[in-house]
Amino acid sequence: MxxxxxxxxxxxxxSVLAYTASVQYDWMLYPYDIAGSIAHARMLGxxxxxxxxxxxxxxxxxxxxxxxxxxxxxxxxxxxxxxxMNIEARLVEKIGDTGKKLHTARSRNDQVALDVRxxxxxAIAHSIVGMRHLQQAIVDVATAHKDVVLPxxxxxxxxxxxxxxxxxxxxxxxxxxxxxxxxxxxxxxxVLPLGSGALxxxxxNIDRESVAKELGFSTVxxxxxxAVSDRDFILEYQAAAAIFMMHISRMAEELVYWSSxxxxxxxxxxxxxxxxxxxxxxxxxxVAELARGKTGRVYGNLMSLLTTMKGLPLAYxxxxxxxxxxxxxxxxxxxxxxxxxxxxxxxxxxxxxSMKKAAEKGYLLATDxxxxxxxxxxxxxxxxxxxxxxxxxxVGKGKSLDALKLAEYKKFSPKxxxxxxxxxxxxxxxxxxxxxxxxxxxxxxxxxAAAVKVKKALAEVR
Ligand code: ARG
Numbered sequence: 001m002x003x004x005x006x007x008x009x010x011x012x013x014x015s016v017l018a019y020t021a022s023v024q025y026d027w028m029l030y031p032y033d034i035a036g037s038i039a040h041a042r043m044l045g046x047x048x049x050x051x052x053x054x055x056x057x058x059x060x061x062x063x064x065x066x067x068x069x070x071x072x073x074x075x076x077x078x079x080x081x082x083x084x085m086n087i088e089a090r091l092v093e094k095i096g097d098t099g100k101k102l103h104t105a106r107s108r109n110d111q112v113a114l115d116v117r118x119x120x121x122x123a124i125a126h127s128i129v130g131m132r133h134l135q136q137a138i139v140d141v142a143t144a145h146k147d148v149v150l151p152x153x154x155x156x157x158x159x160x161x162x163x164x165x166x167x168x169x170x171x172x173x174x175x176x177x178x179x180x181x182x183x184x185x186x187x188x189x190x191v192l193p194l195g196s197g198a199l200x201x202x203x204x205n206i207d208r209e210s211v212a213k214e215l216g217f218s219t220v221x222x223x224x225x226x227a228v229s230d231r232d233f234i235l236e237y238q239a240a241a242a243i244f245m246m247h248i249s250r251m252a253e254e255l256v257y258w259s260s261x262x263x264x265x266x267x268x269x270x271x272x273x274x275x276x277x278x279x280x281x282x283x284x285x286x287v288a289e290l291a292r293g294k295t296g297r298v299y300g301n302l303m304s305l306l307t308t309m310k311g312l313p314l315a316y317x318x319x320x321x322x323x324x325x326x327x328x329x330x331x332x333x334x335x336x337x338x339x340x341x342x343x344x345x346x347x348x349x350x351x352x353x354s355m356k357k358a359a360e361k362g363y364l365l366a367t368d369x370x371x372x373x374x375x376x377x378x379x380x381x382x383x384x385x386x387x388x389x390x391x392x393x394x395v396g397k398g399k400s401l402d403a404l405k406l407a408e409y410k411k412f413s414p415k416x417x418x419x420x421x422x423x424x425x426x427x428x429x430x431x432x433x434x435x436x437x438x439x440x441x442x443x444x445x446x447x448x449a450a451a452v453k454v455k456k457a458l459a460e461v462r
Pocket of ligand 1: 082108109112320321322
């Protein structure tokens with residue numbers, strides 16, 4: 001039975017227990033809860049708040065409890081509300097009254113803040129590794145298809161030819177920013193709240209710095225009231241995760257329509273596609289669709305916590321227990337997405353011929369023709385208009401631009417000379433020879449830099 005009900009005359013109602021219990025999900029925090037308790041107990045022993053022998057006993061029992069939980073032997077009791085009380089109750093069961101000393105100079109308010117910070121720190125580190133693997137897959141696909149050209153689009157209309165590697169590296173850049181955001185969130189999660197007590201600090205001679213050191217925190221919180229009621233680091237994680245999923249959803253969308261018969265740019269590997277229960281011919285891009293769909297729940301998780309936190313007075317309020325299920329869900333969604341995406345990308349077949357055909361058809365070189373006129377003395381706006389009329393003429397004739405004769409060009413401007421006929425997809429690419437442009441030399445440089453960056457980053461985590 002619950003040992004924190006001394007003040008009460010009766011047990012909590014059954015429905016209240018069910019409503020308030022969180023152990024059915026916060027059990028996931030157990031490795032962090034135990035690591036935090038071990039560091040706390042060690043510090044209490046060193047400071048003489050409990051005896052070193054008591055500290056040793058507590059630590060040994062906590063280690064056994066950790067093993068009991070990870071091996072699935074531990075029986076969680078919802079009557080004990082949360083993971084913290086479940087572990088503490090088991091500790092007392094194992095070592096008796098000594099176990100009751102662990103909670104000296106601590107409150108569940110700073111304890112839970114600590115656990116979630118440890119959890120989020122790990123989640124960030126793990127997410128970043130996953131994103132690096134995704135970047136690696138992008139670099140691999142780009143490298144294996146470094147010569148491939150496809151139409152670049154604006155408004156989903158064919159715009160200008162680009163290299164596939166250039167297109168893919170756009171996602172590499174998004175992931176660079178995602179990683180930077182996660183690293184930034186890490187610095188805010190990396191603060192030890194333990195020692196804040198319920199809200200006002202604790203009335204014992206504790207050593208917060210040693211606890212911070214043992215748990216790998218860079219710093220300790222400077223205001224106990226803030227420390228027990230701050231969930232910004234979760235919000236920031238959720239926000240960074242939402243932006244990451246937005247990026248994933250954009251890539252997913254492209255994979256979905258690129259694999260349609262209308263586009264026919266890629267074919268997903270059988271291992272990463274699913275069938276239809278009624279239409280035998282179907283091969284569906286469900287992984288990409290689900291990633292696109294799961295973006296919604298991650299956005300929702302951010303909104304959920306923002307709403308929970310809105311208007312909460314200082315300091316801890318039980319509302320904050322509602323921070324957990326969503327952050328667990330976001331972490332699970334992100335990990336799952338990062339688990340499946342690299343493999344989906346690296347196994348998909350790129351239909352290079354069909355990309356090339358699309359890049360050559362249509363009027364993708366119109367800008368190059370306008371640029372040609374500019375280089376021959378026309379102003380850009382005039383060149384734009386002349387070329388627009390030329391395209392209109394070609395459309396009317398049902399011809400592509402490269403099918404036009406020089407005489408036809410000349411009808412629109414005397415500045416057109418023989419060499420206008422040399423404008424091609426290749427000349428269009430080559431012309432865009434500035435940093436960040438799609439010229440082969442530029443993309444080669446960016447791809448090489450990306451490959452080095454991701455290789456170095458992954459070597460560091462190994
Ligand atoms: N399960 C609670 C939570 O997640 C732990 C803190 C409870 N503190 C309290 N004073 N009831 O927020």
